[in-house]
Amino acid sequence: MANNPENSFVLRTKDVFLSFGAVTAADNLNIEVSAGELVGIVGANGSGKTTFLNLITGYLKPEHGSILVMGQETTGMPPRLVTKLGVARSFQVPQLYTNLSVHESMLLSLAAESGKGGGFWKPLHRDPWEQQGMETLERFGLETYADRPVSELPGGGRKLLDIALSFALKPKLLLMDEPTSGVSVENKFQVMDTLVNVLKESDITTIFVEHDMEVVQRYGRRVLAFDNGSVIADGEPEHVLADPEVRTAVLGRV
């Protein structure tokens, strides 16, 4: 099976198309991502980056085209099932359990990952989840907030927790939507450093969306540039980000 070309890609989209009225948010996307890659996606606001993640994870359904994850057709599957195949994501606006504590949120991810999220008798607070949860929080530098309500986290912490919750699902493919948006300029690189270090230790294929060119340049090993729902450049960061067409599309200037 391993030498089947379909299977060597962690993600493969074929002519994926979606429009919202007059806006084409995904214009026949053909994107392939191999195991172990760290891919950055750049593009101006409204260029279809988030839509791309929503399509891959099944939150939105393409009008036509197909999506394959680890060689398996996932077109039309709901997010829950795509997640179970090993795709986890974070969100542009963090999706958190605001009334639970940071640690409890983490425990829920671990419970779901183990398939015991529907258990109704044994307590949630139990080992090994308790200890795994603390470990994961430590990796993301969130351990000091463990027992605080999520609603008390600062902006950067919310972003990190959102990612940590998906990371705890032990995904094969991790999608991050603007991990540094809403994080102050001074902390941007710190957040990214934390993330990249965590990811380095595991071998998770990662796609991250980022409209900050500097961040992409520094962390991406491959960059896709989006404009009006299509990919206008794909390659090494230096190469892609130097492209005048990309600079016009992303920054609105050369």
Next chain:
Amino acid sequence: MSLLAIPRMALVACALLFVIPLIVPGWIMFVLTKALFMFIGVLGVAVLLRGGLLTFGHALFYATGAYTVGFCVKWTGVHELLLLIPLGALAGFIMAVLVGLIMARYREVFFAMLNLAFSMILFGALLKFYWVTGGTDGLATGTATLLGNPLLAGSFGYYYFTLAVAGVVTFVVYRYMASPIGYFLRAVYDNEIRIEYSGMAVRQVVYRTFILAGTLGGVSGVMAAFTIGHIVPEDAFWIQSGEFVFMALLGGFGGLPGPLMGAIAFEFIQTYASKYFPLAWQMTLGIIMLGIILFQPGGLWAMYQSAVKWIGRGGRGGEQS
């Protein structure tokens, strides 16, 4: 962390509920008996509310439990509590398993109103199929037996039996709320998207909780049937459902003590209101409910907690000075 505080709280509450009947007049004990079985039903409503799910049709399960007793007494002559409680629970469970298949798809307004619609169907059926259900006259249940010995509603034995059932039910709900699904339920209120993106089905969380609530409703109905001695179609009516919601709101549904306080307060309010303004019972409920919503959304339990905090602060302040 109200949840971690419960075991200690539960001991205090148990001790109080154990001792009080020994020192108060009989009618108060009877009111407390009623409060205890209502509490079992309210727990179901309160648990659903933790997930942001409001139901206006909980009487569906309450009536299911009550009529389980009615039919058993009518057809088989069985009055045995230890048989009828599991049977009523099972009836509520089955009803919830069926109705829940549809309910679990809905939230918010739809959840509240669909459940109401289901309870109205049962209410209509109880009225119309009078040759089976006794119609508006309802059915008499007679005296319950415990292991074959008659147990008169209003007796000490009956009270302590009800207390024991309430204790068991509280423990079950406590375990449920401390389990993964209990926390996912709280999360349903917060963010369904994150739950689905964890690979967990929100629908399963809602479905299971609905079944738990339905089962509790059934148990509550069985105890109600014997305590009151008589069951009527109004047990399935929306006013009954509204009263369950009222009790949850009055006590506060954030933890387990709230529903108990709500049920007890409700029974006393009802006792007095039906004496002093018998024609304005709903209006009384409505006005109190408005007051809680606008001024004390956490209910009596939150009031108690802030009072304790306030006294605690005053005490510590005194020591320091």
Next chain:
Amino acid sequence: MDTRLLTIIFFDGMSYAATLFLLSVGLTVVFGVLRILNISHGGIYALGAYMGTWLALWGLDVGLPPAMTYLMLVAGALFIGFTTGPFIERVLLRRIYGSDMHIQLLLTFSILLILDDGMKLIWGMEPMFVSEPYALLGTFSVGGIIYPYYDFALVAVSIMFGAALVWMVRGTSFGKLMVSVINDHEVSLAMGINVNLIYTVAFTVGAVAAALGGAAIAPKIAVVPQFALEVVVLAFAVIAIGGMGSIEGAAVGAIIVSMARALAIHLAPELDLVSIYLIMIIVLAIRPQGLFGEVELRRI
């Protein structure tokens, strides 16, 4: 099935549909704009019925000609609509916009409880009935079955009423403001639209519709306490089938529910109530957002 039975079912269904539409259209308008299911709608409906009937009876008492009862019904309903509507919205609902849905539902539920008992205290437990508006119009017969013209009039009134509401929303500048508030609350605020005023007006329109609906039905039935909540559940079924917030949906929902009920009454009378909720469940199982409803996907 013979044609005679079908005709009867059709006429029964249409007259009931008119009733249901008058009952539900205000509920759907309020939900459409405020995104709140106003459970007290049933209370306002019942109040309209009571007040209209009471005024009509009073008019007959003081010797006004029977034809004046129509005016009295309408006057009573308008009075109720224009007093309860602004009061409930300004004094109570305004405090819970943005609260959890269960808080909003419970608030309007408590208002219903208060109204329901209030009516009992004012008008007592005895049924109240004014037959003049009904009798004055006379009857006609179809296939040997006698029908009152009043039922016909109800159908005409509900069509006019629906058309007026649709015109208000689509044809007037106020309607356009309303639609913009529905579509984007924040942007509307930023554009300087008086959102508060729009809410008050929309809620009042709903209340007036409810009261008028109640007054229009009153001569057909005896007004009794406690029908307030039953009618809300019914109205909910209608607008859930049609799609919450859609006026056309309320019309289609009313027709579907009525036809199902008319069929049930003539073919399997025990199932009249069940048929309504069964239809609702079937429609919602296939189209959870209702026939004219739109799915709202949260943007993430």
